[in-house]
Amino acid sequence: MKIGVFICHCGENISSTVDCPRVAKICESYPGVEYSVDYKYMCSDPGQNLIREAIQLYKLDAIVIGSCSPHMHERTFRNAAFSAGINPFMVEIANLREHCSWVHDDIESSTLKAIELVRMAIEKVKRDKPLSKINVPVTKRVLVIGGGIAGIQAALDVANAGYEVVLVEKEPSIGGHMSQLSETFPTLDCSQCILTPRMVEVHQHPKIKLLTYSEVVKVEGFIGNFKVTIKKKARHINEDLCSGCGMCISKCPIKKKAYNSFEEDLAFRSAVYIPFSQAIPNIPVIDETVCTYFQTGKCGMCLKVCDRGAINFDQKDTVMVADIGAIIVATGYKLYDIERKSADLKYKGYGEYGYGKYRDVIDGLQFERIASASGPTSGEMKRPSDGKEPKKIVFIQCVGSRDDSKGISYCSKICCMYTAKQAMLYRHKVHDGEAYVFYMDIRAGGKMYEEFVRRAIEEDKVKYIRGRVSRIYEENGKYIVKGEDTIAGMPVEIDADMVVLATAMIPQDNAPALARTIGIPYDKYGFFNESHPKLKPVESTTAGVFLAGACQSPKDIPESVAMASAAACKTIILLSSDTLEREPVVAKVNEDLCAGCFYCQKVCPFGAVEVKDVKDINGIVYKEVAFINQGVCQGCGTCTATCLSKSIELSGFNNEEIFAEIAAL
Amino acid sequence: MKELREHAKELLEKGEVSAVIGYSQVSEKRTKPIIVTDPQDTDQLVFNEYCLNNLAVYLTKARIKVSCRTKDKTLKLAVTAKPCDVHSVVALIQENQIHREDIHIISFNCHGVAKDFGFEFSGDNIASKCINCETHKPLYFDKIFGEEKETPKASDDAMERIQEIERMSHQERFEFFKNEFDKCIKCYACRAVCPLCYCQRCITDKTIPRWIESSSHMRGNFAWNIVRAFHLSGRCTGCGECERACPVDIPLSLLNRRMAIKAKKSFSYVSGRSLETPTLVGSFNEKDNDELFM
Numbered sequence: 001m002k003i004g005v006f007i008c009h010c011g012e013n014i015s016s017t018v019d020c021p022r023v024a025k026i027c028e029s030y031p032g033v034e035y036s037v038d039y040k041y042m043c044s045d046p047g048q049n050l051i052r053e054a055i056q057l058y059k060l061d062a063i064v065i066g067s068c069s070p071h072m073h074e075r076t077f078r079n080a081a082f083s084a085g086i087n088p089f090m091v092e093i094a095n096l097r098e099h100c101s102w103v104h105d106d107i108e109s110s111t112l113k114a115i116e117l118v119r120m121a122i123e124k125v126k127r128d129k130p131l132s133k134i135n136v137p138v139t140k141r142v143l144v145i146g147g148g149i150a151g152i153q154a155a156l157d158v159a160n161a162g163y164e165v166v167l168v169e170k171e172p173s174i175g176g177h178m179s180q181l182s183e184t185f186p187t188l189d190c191s192q193c194i195l196t197p198r199m200v201e202v203h204q205h206p207k208i209k210l211l212t213y214s215e216v217v218k219v220e221g222f223i224g225n226f227k228v229t230i231k232k233k234a235r236h237i238n239e240d241l242c243s244g245c246g247m248c249i250s251k252c253p254i255k256k257k258a259y260n261s262f263e264e265d266l267a268f269r270s271a272v273y274i275p276f277s278q279a280i281p282n283i284p285v286i287d288e289t290v291c292t293y294f295q296t297g298k299c300g301m302c303l304k305v306c307d308r309g310a311i312n313f314d315q316k317d318t319v320m321v322a323d324i325g326a327i328i329v330a331t332g333y334k335l336y337d338i339e340r341k342s343a344d345l346k347y348k349g350y351g352e353y354g355y356g357k358y359r360d361v362i363d364g365l366q367f368e369r370i371a372s373a374s375g376p377t378s379g380e381m382k383r384p385s386d387g388k389e390p391k392k393i394v395f396i397q398c399v400g401s402r403d404d405s406k407g408i409s410y411c412s413k414i415c416c417m418y419t420a421k422q423a424m425l426y427r428h429k430v431h432d433g434e435a436y437v438f439y440m441d442i443r444a445g446g447k448m449y450e451e452f453v454r455r456a457i458e459e460d461k462v463k464y465i466r467g468r469v470s471r472i473y474e475e476n477g478k479y480i481v482k483g484e485d486t487i488a489g490m491p492v493e494i495d496a497d498m499v500v501l502a503t504a505m506i507p508q509d510n511a512p513a514l515a516r517t518i519g520i521p522y523d524k525y526g527f528f529n530e531s532h533p534k535l536k537p538v539e540s541t542t543a544g545v546f547l548a549g550a551c552q553s554p555k556d557i558p559e560s561v562a563m564a565s566a567a568a569c570k571t572i573i574l575l576s577s578d579t580l581e582r583e584p585v586v587a588k589v590n591e592d593l594c595a596g597c598f599y600c601q602k603v604c605p606f607g608a609v610e611v612k613d614v615k616d617i618n619g620i621v622y623k624e625v626a627f628i629n630q631g632v633c634q635g636c637g638t639c640t641a642t643c644l645s646k647s648i649e650l651s652g653f654n655n656e657e658i659f660a661e662i663a664a665l
Numbered sequence: 666m667k668e669l670r671e672h673a674k675e676l677l678e679k680g681e682v683s684a685v686i687g688y689s690q691v692s693e694k695r696t697k698p699i700i701v702t703d704p705q706d707t708d709q710l711v712f713n714e715y716c717l718n719n720l721a722v723y724l725t726k727a728r729i730k731v732s733c734r735t736k737d738k739t740l741k742l743a744v745t746a747k748p749c750d751v752h753s754v755v756a757l758i759q760e761n762q763i764h765r766e767d768i769h770i771i772s773f774n775c776h777g778v779a780k781d782f783g784f785e786f787s788g789d790n791i792a793s794k795c796i797n798c799e800t801h802k803p804l805y806f807d808k809i810f811g812e813e814k815e816t817p818k819a820s821d822d823a824m825e826r827i828q829e830i831e832r833m834s835h836q837e838r839f840e841f842f843k844n845e846f847d848k849c850i851k852c853y854a855c856r857a858v859c860p861l862c863y864c865q866r867c868i869t870d871k872t873i874p875r876w877i878e879s880s881s882h883m884r885g886n887f888a889w890n891i892v893r894a895f896h897l898s899g900r901c902t903g904c905g906e907c908e909r910a911c912p913v914d915i916p917l918s919l920l921n922r923r924m925a926i927k928a929k930k931s932f933s934y935v936s937g938r939s940l941e942t943p944t945l946v947g948s949f950n951e952k953d954n955d956e957l958f959m
């Protein structure tokens with residue numbers, strides 16, 4: 001075998017601490033090495049040419065590149081090798097940058113280490129075998145989880161490209177948080193007005209199958225070939241018969257037993273209800289927990305008044321399985337609960353602000369409902385306690401955000417903007433009212449964002465006070481907000497009629513559970529992780545699963561939509577070919593030696609290991625062995641490490657190759 | 666004894682099992698394993714304090730397994746097992762080596778066995794695993810014989826030695842085991858008697874590449890004994906057969922018991938006790954204690 005060694009300087013990234021010419025020179029003398037050279041930028045066009053020419057000139061069989069991490073350029077060098085006529089898997093990379101030059105500073109010892117690393121790669125490449133790519137078929141159907149603006153946008157984009165979409169939403173209607181908003185920054189256009197047409201489009205799109213009041217319970221399979229189990233919860237309404245007339249809702253005698261969560265608990269709803277008037281689909285749901293029929297077996301008023309016979313108390317949850325090629329997760333966010341009834345035990349909350357105790361201390365989404373023309377006050381500024389118009393209102397930013405001691409460390413990013421918006425909306429509605437904002441910093445990066453905040457300050461006379469609020473308490477019907485103006489360096493006290501807390505954006509409660517169901521990683525807060533923070537922001541680390549919207553990190557609407565379209569585009573690329581090429585780095589069981597303990601099956605995170613019967617000449621099963629589905633296997637190597645009898649080999653990383661690398665040290 | 670023999674005879678005559686794996690007496694304080702296939706031979710079967718071997722090891726032997734299988738059905742295999750040997754049977758079932766429905770377990774109410782053949786069974790000569798045994802009654806069985814008797818009292822010297830090792834510094838502990846492993850002659854008797862060493866090809870026999878040096882040199886000895894301990898951690902049921910088989914008296918159960926104590930402490934897992942709990946190896950729980958990670 002003839003091996004070529006190519007040592008890259010990576011500009012000065014490697015060569016400043018590793019003597020690259022010396023590494024190349026020494027490697028020349030190693031057995032098997034036919035040619036060895038160093039060069040400033042191996043990945044550049046001339047660098048790749050150098051490799052190609054050397055392969056042809058010296059008739060090389062395999063090459064070793066000493067360069068940056070294989071994450072960076074393995075593919076580049078494999079392609080270069082392939083175009084010069086050698087199998088792309090006869091290429092090994094010694095990571096001289098992340099594993100050597102970047103982490104050491106002594107030239108002599110890092111050069112010696114670089115030599116060792118290259119030698120290990122040489123020993124491995126000697127044992128490498130040519131591999132060929134694996135082709136797997138692709139199911140041309142996309143699952144979108146979550147029907148907020150991100151999910152809606154992604155579903156529409158994919159469907160408009162001609163592919164089938166299954167959109168799963170856990171609530172009875174799509175729309176997500178955007179449907180609750182009044183007007184939106186930075187243009188102050190009405191949220192419902194821009195959202196509703198898209199919701200309708202989703203509903204009517206021939207390529208979109210909409211499953212509301214449904215949840216994903218199981219995801220099996222792999223990129224291009226997922227099998228997804230979806231549970232559709234019983235609405236107790238026959239969707240095919242219901243015309244959405246709302247008769248049942250108006251006649252339901254249970255009016256004040258359940259809070260309306262769409263109205264952020266500022267209003268009640270009946271036992272049979274539609275979350276909001278523009279809901280898609282316009283089909284009610286019966287809430288078993290408060291419905292008299294479900295509680296006592298009596299009533300049945302809705303049954304009597306529905307002239308289409310759509311009420312069905314006996315309806316059961318149904319489960320369906322869908323074949324899916326790619327998944328877009330768009331499950332959005334929720335607000336930091338403070339001390340609300342479903343208080344998040346994880347965070348300690350802000351008891352000193354009196355949220356939950358004073359009815360006029362509300363959160364941002366509650367304000368959106370009060371400001372919304374379709375909300376509980378029909379858009380009039382009325383405070384929850386007594387319906388009076390608040391003449392003095394205080395907004396407090398960063399409640400929960402940027403607070404290591406009581407909340408979360410990150411910046412929720414949108415609160416500065418929505419607070420400015422809300423203060424502005426307040427001033428537009430209450431001309432003689434005063435609006436104060438307590439802030440830590442104003443973060444208004446974005447097109448027309450800074451201008452928007454300035455407008456609130458300059459045109460709408462919103463008074464911004466830099467500093468934190470220490471306490472809020474009630475006195476003579478006023479809420480005394482005690483804080484500190486850190487610019488003036490003095491304490492401030494405002495007697496407000498209403499207080500709005502800009503609470504942090506956190507992931508949905510079920511996000512970690514869903515992540516485990518799908519098999520994607522999440523961060524310590526519960527936001528889903530992207531594959532690369534810069535270069536792969538919409539891909540999850542699981543092939544075929546993409547992310548969109550606020551489920552990945554706090555985002556406003558434009559960002560959520562952009563991310564959704566990007567994720568849609570990635571899935572469309574995926575579905576555009578009939579088969580998928582997979583790296584041939586997969587595990588394979590030696591059936592003669594496998595003891596059939598199936599520990600590999602237990603540990604495989606992708607469910608790639610199956611049971612195979614081995615029969616003798618008479619057709620009698622004499623043992624069961626593990627069998628790895630090469631389409632499912634992701635080459636993680638967990639089984640290889642677990643197998644006690646070393647009966648599994650990972651192609652490209654087999655025992656012999658790894659052993660040779662270690663032995664070369 | 667009579668009932669045991671009659672039961673075995675009936676099983677074979679009715680064709681319910683293809684063989685009975687059991688003990689036969691060799692001399693007064695010594696038994697040996699036998700595999701009975703002919704109903705006439707069942708009168709050789711015995712059970713007493715000298716039935717030391719863990720017969721579960723035979724359940725996975727390919728030739729015995731194959732003899733049970735015909736084209737349309739698998740015959741059962743009967744095994745005589747002390748309550749502690751049943752733990753090995755359970756572990757084998759959990760690891761898919763045998764199916765519960767293919768095994769007929771004949772067990773006993775047990776009050777202990779002698780520490781080795783030739784020793785009169787008494788508190789002085791009781792096997793160390795029996796001293797604090799918690800399962801004098803088998804956890805799983807199809808047929809049970811024998812009456813309950815008091816276990817002779819004795820002090821648990823092995824446990825004391827484990828605690829002694831626990832107190833050693835890393836260096837001392839290393840030296841201690843190095844000296845012990847130095848004696849190993851790579852006969853693999855420990856592996857041969859271990860019911861859980863059922864692999865068709867052991868990692869130590871793998872030659873491309875050779876992970877474990879095969880000569881009885883310190884390098885390979887250390888690797889072999891440590892790898893074996895690792896492969897058995899969370900799996901070893903503590904039958905003590907490896908130590909009894911070792912011709913150079915390496916205290917293997919010190920190593921195995923220490924691993925078992927760790928498994929119990931860190932994961933509340935004891936191998937071979939329940940068919941319902943998932944095996945320790947290969948199961949993952951978010952709440953798992955991770956202090957064992959280095």
Ligand SMILES: Cc1cc2nc3c(=O)[nH]c(=O)nc-3n(C[C@H](O)[C@H](O)[C@H](O)COP(=O)(O)OP(=O)(O)OC[C@H]3O[C@@H](n4cnc5c(N)ncnc54)[C@H](O)[C@@H]3O)c2cc1C
Pocket residue numbers: 145146147148149150151168169170171174175176177178181183184185186214215216330331332333334335364365368414418421508510514548549550551555556557558560
């Ligand atoms: C008070 C406030 C005011 C705001 N004002 C503005 C503004 O003026 N302008 C602006 O640009 N942005 C604003 N935002 C931000 C805006 O709400 C978000 O950017 C946007 O809603 C994110 O969309 P999304 O689709 O990612 O998430 P969401 O709107 O949260 O939608 C997620 C959807 O997924 C569903 N879901 C969750 N889990 C599951 C599951 N397991 N299975 C199925 N479905 C699931 C949910 O029910 C929901 O329908 C504001 C936010 C707040 C809190």
Ligand code: SF4
Pocket residue numbers: 589593594595596597598599600601625626642643644645646647648
């Ligand atoms: S872990 Fe190894 S021996 Fe056990 S079933 Fe899997 S391949 Fe076979």
Ligand code: SF4
Pocket residue numbers: 586587603604605606607608609628632633634635636637638639640650
């Ligand atoms: S390498 Fe093994 S554990 Fe990893 S995905 Fe493949 S079969 Fe599963």
Ligand code: SF4
Pocket residue numbers: 747748749750775776777778792794795796798799800801
């Ligand atoms: S350990 Fe228990 S079951 Fe096993 S021989 Fe001793 S007393 Fe009997």
